[in-house]
Amino acid sequence: MSDVLLEVSDLVVYHGQLCAVDDVSFRIQEGEIFAIIGANGAGKSTLLRSIAGLHKLTRGNVSFKGRDLKGIAPHRRVELGMSLVPEGRRLFASLTLEENLQVGAAGGKKGTFTLEKIYELFDWMPARRRQYAWQFSGGEQQAIALGRGLLTNPDLLMVDELSLGLAPIVIERIYALIPEIVAHGVSVLIVEQDVSQGVAVANHVHCLLEGRTSLSGRPEELTAEQIERAYFGAGQSPVSGTHP
Amino acid sequence: MIWLNILVEGALIGGFYALFACGLSLMFGVMKVINLAHGDLAVVAAYIAVFLVPHLHVPEVLSFLVVVPVFGLIGYLVQRTLIQKSIDRDPFTTLLVTFGLSVVIENLLLEGYSANAQTVNIGSLGYNSWHPGSIFYLSYVSLVVLASSVVILGALQLFLSKTSLGRQIRAVSDDQEAAQLSGTNYRHIFGVAAAIAFATVALAGIAYGMTTQFSPTSGGVNLLFAFEAVVIGGIGSLWGTLVGGISLGIAQQLGAHFNPQYPTLFGNILFLIVLAVRPQGLFGKKTALL
């Protein structure tokens, strides 16, 4: 149907002496919402950081739009169309809301997402654009971080721990934005500890357990029991599900 | 009246210290690099102004027009090569490498130009001064240097707050990784910061050469003052550096008032007190120490 946007093959990543990502492979198609779920320490963040170029691979391969990303610096990957919204938001503390967004706009490429567009998407922002990061709630900060990432006009938006530290109602509101983002032509890769949200919104779910793939498939084809076992382990050997 | 004189003299020299130190503050704020060769760069600029620029048929008083941009370029190149390599290792290495550079530069100058004192020739401008109310003797050069410091610091502050590049520099200082993820080429940004640092310190060096005599080892003593100004004022704040410089200048003038051997001592004591009581400086962010 659509092209392969991101291809991860046999990826092995060490974090010091610890093997954080152990032989992980998956593919993300254009227009997909891809969710990677797993418990704390399962290797999800390391995986995302390696894809973004912040962390060195030990073995394996990451390619984006058919192009091998080996040796390509993080900011170059952003220019190619891949943007990571990091865990913990990580807004620039000494910059205002608008300035945070402007840094995103300065990187990446030009496209549908402009400052005006982001202000449309989050209509509470314009009034508070001269305020600083610490003056915003967790949910608002997450929105700003999302906005900053979108302003690079990525083809693939990766979000690490979207719901971390946020109240349920805020999480719902943010997740409601995802389909709208995809409607603008952006594919989304979400990493989540919160299984229900991840599974609810995704076209494809990939579960990590201690760095290894424990489950992979479309949500409608997976039972809650399967997911639970894959998430927590419980002494079972890894199961790989279907892959489109 | 004596006290007013101390304040004024302190402010004048403080302005110079601030110009000298802003590059240091920038390099530390942006890339966490403490450039121990910073002072020697200023001296090199002064030497170039005296010995090399005349070959270009440019009068020494205008030498900064040539030297400053060249130093900016050199700063960018040195940062992208040598300093970046030591940053990639660890902060320890950076400290050692810049210290090594400092020693190498000083001794190269000693070999090339001997230990004799030099000065930048500015003709009659150097001899004239202003006598407001017949109380102060404010040399024109010092006033021009102070004015330039304020203008340049102001311009730098504007650059950092209003331009895209300035924003990126501030972003990189806050969170280098997050900046990378937003598409900022942090190594390029480091280069720009270094270019600004080198350019401003070159200007400061030439200004220094216009007001005082200098020799190969002048860099060391001025580096000490620059550090003190930055620490007193607070890392990461340009206006803090100005305030720090002026505070230092005043402390030193106070010391000189008591005993000709004391100016540096009083400055050192102020520095040590600030370090003990409020290590982040007057305007600095609390996390700057780590």
Added chain:
Amino acid sequence: MSTNPALASITVRRSTQSPVLTFVGVIGLVAALTLAPWIFPQAFVSILVNFFVLLIMATMWNLLAGYAGMVSIGQQAFVGLGGYGVLYFAIKGVSPFLAVPLAAIVGAIIAVPITFLLIRLRGGYFAIATWVVADTAMIIIGTVSLLGGGTGKLVPGFTSLSPTQLNHYAYLETWLVALVVLVGTYLLLRSRTGLVLAAIRDNEVAARSVGIDVVRARRLIFVIAAAGCAAAGAVLTLSQTYVQPTNEFSLQWAAEMLFVSMIGGLGTIEGPILGCIIFFGLQQTLAQQGAWYLVILGSVAIIVALWQPRGLWGAVRDKFGIELLPVGHWVGSRGEPRSPELLSEE
């Protein structure tokens, strides 16, 4: 205690090869160096004096930077205090030779309050603060007229000796102090304190989490290093017999001990020794060239720091597996013939 068979088969060794060879070699060297004034010409003996002085300083700097992680460019404060300490005691009638250990103690005592000011500081802040402290010490001493003020003073107490005797005694005491410092450092690093230091250096957070008092350990090292540098300054004064603020408190000492340690290699005892040998070799070769030797020394130090961060001794050790003065620990299984994986670095 556990009776786990796996644990029972683990051994802990302190070095990778037999220390007997090292021991024999060292005895011979020590003998030669003790008899130096009678074996070698005075010119060489003078070089040896300066060699030992720098070796003491570099060993101390190495302790500070390579083990406690504190980069100091202000150790010359204590070098100067050591030199002036000898002057002070000599003026008060104590024999300069006896004044050396006294000066070292004075250095240590003065270091204690300074640790309170400096010990919380990190990295560059610490470095600059040490420099300011040294500068301040220099200025203050320069105002004391009893000690000769800015122009300096001749150290009294040598008049009863002939020049040859003075040279010999100065050399012997310098050699003795260097020996004490080296042996002391070796024993310190092999002791439990040394293990504590290595733990702090490798991973401070982890060290803290097992209950190590990092601040106290750093303070201790700072005071020891101060005493050592003071001792270096003190014995230097025996040879130079004249003290002057700009000489005793010179930033050049900082440059030299730093470069020597970098070139030789941090975190080892052999590193400073090798560094000093190279330094003096360079100095002798370039003696006519004035400031060039510092240019070359600095350049070599930079090159080594960027491309061979473990220093030249580190490179030798990695390549040949030689350990002359081992201070590390290797954990391995009983019955394994070759040296197992190195767990704690030097």
